[in-house]
Amino acid sequence: xxxxxxxxxxxxxxxxxIFLSPFASQSPDGLERVAGDRGFLQKEEENPAFRAPxxxxxxxxxxxxxxxxxxxxxxGVAAALGAGYGLARALKKKD
Amino acid sequence: xxxxxxxxxxxxxxxCWGAAALGLSxxxxxxxxxxxxxxxxLMGVMCAFVxxxxxxxxxxxxxxxxxxxxxxxxxxxxxxxxAVIVLACVLTVQCLVFQDGGLTALGANIFNMALIGTLGGYxxxxxxxxxxGTRKGFFVAVALGAxxxxxxxxxxxxxxxxxxxxxxxxxxxxxxxxxHALIGAGEALITAFVVEFVxxxxxxxxxxxxxxxxx
Numbered sequence: 127x128x129x130x131x132x133x134x135x136x137x138x139x140x141x142x143x144i145f146l147s148p149f150a151s152q153s154p155d156g157l158e159r160v161a162g163d164r165g166f167l168q169k170e171e172e173n174p175a176f177r178a179p180x181x182x183x184x185x186x187x188x189x190x191x192x193x194x195x196x197x198x199x200x201x202g203v204a205a206a207l208g209a210g211y212g213l214a215r216a217l218k219k220k221d
Numbered sequence: 222x223x224x225x226x227x228x229x230x231x232x233x234x235x236x237c238w239g240a241a242a243l244g245l246s247x248x249x250x251x252x253x254x255x256x257x258x259x260x261x262x263l264m265g266v267m268c269a270f271v272x273x274x275x276x277x278x279x280x281x282x283x284x285x286x287x288x289x290x291x292x293x294x295x296x297x298x299x300x301x302x303x304a305v306i307v308l309a310c311v312l313t314v315q316c317l318v319f320q321d322g323g324l325t326a327l328g329a330n331i332f333n334m335a336l337i338g339t340l341g342g343y344x345x346x347x348x349x350x351x352x353x354g355t356r357k358g359f360f361v362a363v364a365l366g367a368x369x370x371x372x373x374x375x376x377x378x379x380x381x382x383x384x385x386x387x388x389x390x391x392x393x394x395x396x397x398x399x400x401h402a403l404i405g406a407g408e409a410l411i412t413a414f415v416v417e418f419v420x421x422x423x424x425x426x427x428x429x430x431x432x433x434x435x436x
Contacts (some may be wrong), residue, residue, distance in 0.1 A: 131423060137267035143273035151278040151286035154401040157222040157378065159285040163396070166388045169310075171227030171323065178320035183276065198319065199276055203269045205318055209310045210268025214261040217253050 138209065143199030147183070148192035222378050222401070223330055226323030229416030230385035237381065238328030242334040245309055248302040249350065254270040260299065263426070264307055267295050272311045272421025273388060277408050290374065292339030293367040294344060294412045297429035308335035333377040346429065359420075359430060360413055367412035369407040370371035 154162060161167040180186065180198050188194035231239070269290035278286035291311075295304035309331045315321040322330045345364025350359050379397040383390025420427045 131426065132262045135263075135270055139266065139269035139273040142270075143276060147273070147276040149286070150276060151280040153224035153278070153280055153286040154275055155282050155286055155288070156375065156397070156404050157401065159283075160393060160396050160400060163227070164392055166228070166382070169227045169387055170225045170289050174226040174320075174323055174325075176324040177316055178316070181317055181320040183319050183321070195276075197399065199273065202276070202314060202318060203273050205314045206311055207265045207269035209314055210307055211262065211265025213306065213310060214235070214256065214264035214303075217249065218256050218258065218261050 139207070140200065143203040144196045147199040148195045161206050222375055222397075223312075223322030224326035224333075224378065224381070225277070226325050228323075228386075229326055229329055229381055231304075233381050233385045234325050234329055237326075241328040241331040241336065242311075244332065245305065248305040250426075252300075252301040252306055255300075256303070260303065263299060264303060267304075267307045268310045268314075268432070272314060272397070273309060275302055275311065275315070279398075281403045281407070283304065286398060287371075287407055288340055289408055289411050290334055291332040291389045291412075292334060292365065292374075293370045293408075294361040294415055296339055296343040297346060297363055297366070297412075297416050298427055300428045301340055304339050304343070305335050310340055323392040329381055333374045333381070337377045340376030342366040343381055343429075345369045350429070360417060363364040363416045363429070364409040368409040371397055371401045371405035371408045397432060408418060 158167065180201065183198040183202070184194040185197040185201070186192065188197060240273070263284070271294070274289040274291055278288045280286050292304060292308050293308045299307065312322060312327065313332050314334060316324055316327045334436055343366060346362045349362035349365050352358070353362065375397045376394065377426065380390065380391050382388050401408045424430055
């Protein structure tokens with residue numbers, strides 16, 4: 127039925143996450159920019175209690191920043207796919 | 222506009238967690254009621270696609286960048302409540318795996334982007350589409366809903382910063398809305414392009430085209 131669309135959508139997501147994300151703009155985003163301009167950027171918690179395994183979309187231990195970001199993109203797309211599919215599957219079962 | 226830890230005061234971020242939990246529980250219940258088998262893989266794919274698209278920062282004016290939120294994109298394709306769940310999923314992965322957005326601030330980020338932005342943008346889309354009632358109107362409604370979703374989320378974010386005492390509200394409200402009005406133009410372009418592409422290839426996969434309100 128919708129198998130083709132599902133695979134095409136996934137392919138698009140992996141291509142964007144792996145091959146395009148290393149070339150994304152590195153400029154501060156809207157909130158970071160406003161935080162800098164309005165002088166509250168330093169309020170960001172430097173040592174949060176929780177540390178994510180792949181901070182800043184850079185796979186640890188990889189020297190090249192673009193490759194590190196491509197790998198982070200692959201991991202993230204897979205994780206998001208698993209989370210979304212898993213959650214939808216769990217919601218469906220309870221019918 | 223992912224809030225990191227430290228930008229919000231404890232009363233504000235705990236309140237946001239409460240509001241996010243309440244909104245999510247309503248959306249989960251509504252999604253459960255109407256979730257069809259064919260939508261299960263589509264929700265997974267939408268999560269993956271929105272995550273990837275959010276990594277693609279595009280430059281706007283003055284050394285600032287923005288990226289797609291994807292809330293209205295998901296809402297027009299899957300329905301508003303399923304879209305809220307998709308966005309919450311993406312924000313959670315970004316927070317837990319990539320430190321993008323703080324863990325204490327995750328409730329606020331879900332509230333701003335998954336709930337306020339996605340649902341607010343969807344209601345604008347829905348109202349405009351109903352008012353036009355044409356295929357061309359659908360395209361305009363998608364773009365307008367996408368644009369306003371980013372501005373609404375940024376306004377919610379500004380209010381939280383103001384209430385937290387991080388910065389005076391009047392010093393942050395208009396500048397946040399202004400910057401995100403520009404980023405929202407990118408959101409409108411990308412959302413309209415992707416929705417149009419799907420609507421031409423598979424109109425049956427576009428929930429919003431049928432004017433469905435629930436799910």
